[in-house]
Amino acid sequence: MAAAPDSKAKSPEELLCAAAESGNAEAVADLLSSGADPTHFDSSGMTPLMHAATGGHVAASRLLLDAGAPWNALSPSGLSAGDLTSDPATYDLLLDHALRSELILGTVARRQAPPTDSSDGVPAESYLDSRVSFSEDRVMDAESKAVMMEWERPLMEAHARAVCTGAGKVLNVGFGMGLVDEAIQSYEPEEHTIIEAHPEVYARMLKLGWGEKKNVKIVFGRWQDVIPQLGSYDGIFFDTYGEYYEDMREFHEHLPKLLKPGGVYSYFNGLCGDNAFFHAVYCQLVALELANLGYSTQFIPLPVKDCLSEKIWEGVKQKYWQLDTYYLPVCQEETESE
Template identity: 65%
Template sequence: MEEKGEKVCEAARLGDVAGITSLIDAGYDVTYFDADGLTPLMHAAKLGHTQIIRKLIEAGAPWNALSPSSLSAGDFAMQFGHQDSFDLLLNAGVQAELILGTIARKEKENGHLNGNYLEDRVSFSEDKLMDKDSKAVMMAWEKPLMEAHAKAVCSGGGHVLNIGFGMGLVDMAIQQYNPVSHTIVEAHPDVYDRMLSNGWGEKENVKILFGRWQDVLPQLGSYDGIFFDTYGEYYEDMREFQQYLPKLLKPGGVYSFFNGLCGDNAFFHVVYCNLVSLELENLGYTTQLIPLPVKDCLAEDVWEGVRQKYWQLDTYYLPVSQYIDDSV
C-alpha cells in the first residue's frame, strides 16, 4: 500500500496527468500521507498542478486533510501563489461544506465550543471573559473589531439588535451612536447579572431580553442593524439565525456577525467566508468582507492563561450584509 501511495504522490509532484489518471483508475489511494505527512493533493497544490488537483478531487482526495504543521492543500496553494489551484480548491471546499459541513462537524466533535456553556460558571477579568475550561468567551483584543462592527450595524438606522453581550464591547460601541433603540439578547445568567449590576438595565434606549435567541424570537421586532456573536453555538446555529433575517432586518438595514469562523486556519477561514457569503446571497443579501489587520493586537502574552487560541490569523474580514435591491 505504501508503494502505491508513493506512486500517486510522485505523479502529483511531476504533474503527470496521464500517470495520475491511470493510477486512479487502478484504484490507488489518493488519501495517502507520505513520510512528510503530505498527501498527493498537497504536493500538487504546492507546485500548482491544477489538472492533477482536479483529478484528485474528483477521485475523492480530501480537500481538508492537514499536514503535520496544520496546513491544507489550499494553504499550500496560497503560500506558493498558485491562484488557479487555490480557486479550484476553494470551490471544492465551499461545495463540500455546503453539502457535508465537515469542518463544522469536526469542531462539534472535537469540542472546540462548549455545548454546556449556559449551565456553567464564567469568570470575568479586565481583559477577558472565560468559561470553566479556561477557554475565552471574549477578549479585550477584539475591541477595535467590535467598534468596527458597531459602526457598520449603526449605519443602517436607529434601531439596533445585538445577539450576545459577552464583555459588552460591541454594545458599548453601539451606545456611542445614540441609537433610538438598542435591544440586547443574552443567555448566560452570570453575564446577565453582571449587565444589570453595571447599569445596562437602566439605560433609556436599552432593552435586555434574557434567554437564548431561539427562545426570545417572538419578542423581537424589526431592526436597522443586527449583530450576531454567540458563544457555545456552532455554524449551524448562525445559519439558522440568518434564516430569520428577512423578518428581523428592515430594508436598507445592515447585518454583521463576529467572523471567527475557522480562525486558526487561513484557508478554511476563506472557505467559510465564501460559504456564508453564498448562503446569505441565497437569502437575498450581498456581503462585503472588509479586511482589518489584527496582528498588532495579538502579542503572545494576550493568550496567557487561555487554553485555546481561537484566532491565529493576521487579517480579520469584517462582514457587512445588506439586502440586494434589484430595483436600483
C-alpha cells in the same frame, strides 16, 4: 553475481505522491485507476493533493479531488492543500471544490463553532449551565477558553459602526464583555436591544447598569427562545458563544423578519480562525447562504496582526484567532447594497 532484489520498491501511494509532486497528470490518472489511495498520508504527513497543490499542478489536483482526495486534510503543521498552493488556478479549484462539498455535506461545519468559540466548541446548554470568570481583559468559560477578549475591541467598534448606520433600532445577540454594546451606545441609537443567555453574564450586565440605560432593552434567554419577543431593526449584530455553525445559519433564516429594508447585518467572523484556507471557505459559504436569502455580503479587511502578541493568550486554553487579517462582513438586501 545476481543483483539483490529491491526491498524498497515504492508502493502505489508513494508513486502517486511523486507523480502529484511533479505534476504528471497522466501518471496520476493511471495510478488512481489502478487503485492507489488518494487519501494516503506519506511519511512527511503530506497527501498527494498537498503535493500537487504545493507545485501548482491544477490538472493533477483536479484528478485527485475527483477521486476523493480530502480537500480539508491537514499536514503536521496544520496546513491544508489550499494553504500550501500559491497558484491562483489551483487555489480557485480547491476553493470551489470545498464550497460544493460543504454545501452538500457540511463536514467541517458540523465540527466548527461559530464566531467567538474555539474549533472544538461546547454545546450551548453546557456553556449556559457552567461558570464563567470575568477579568479586565477577558471573559473565560469553565474550561479556560475565552468567551471574549479585550483585543477584539477595535473589531467590535468597526462592527458597531457598520450596523449603526442611521442609528435607529439596533439588536445585538450576545453581550460577552459588552465591547460592541459600548460602541453601539456611542452612536446614541433610538433603541438598543441586547439578547444575553448566560445567567452570570446577565447578572453582570445589571450590576454594571445596563438595565438602567434609557434606550437599552435587555432580553434574557437564548435567542431561539426569545425570537417572538423581538421586533425589526435597522442594524443587527450576531456574536454568540457555545453554539455551532448551524445555529448561526438558523438565525440567518430569521433575518427577513428581523432586519428592516435598508438595514445592515453583521456577525463576528471567527469561523475557522486558525486556518486561512478554511476561513476563506467559510467566508464564501456564509455569503452564498445569505445570498440565497436575498442579501449581499461585503468583507472589509482589517489587519489584526499587531493586536495579537503571545502574551495576550497567556492562560487561554486555545487560540481562537491566529490569522493576520480579519474580514468584517457587512450584509444588506441585494437591492440596497447595489
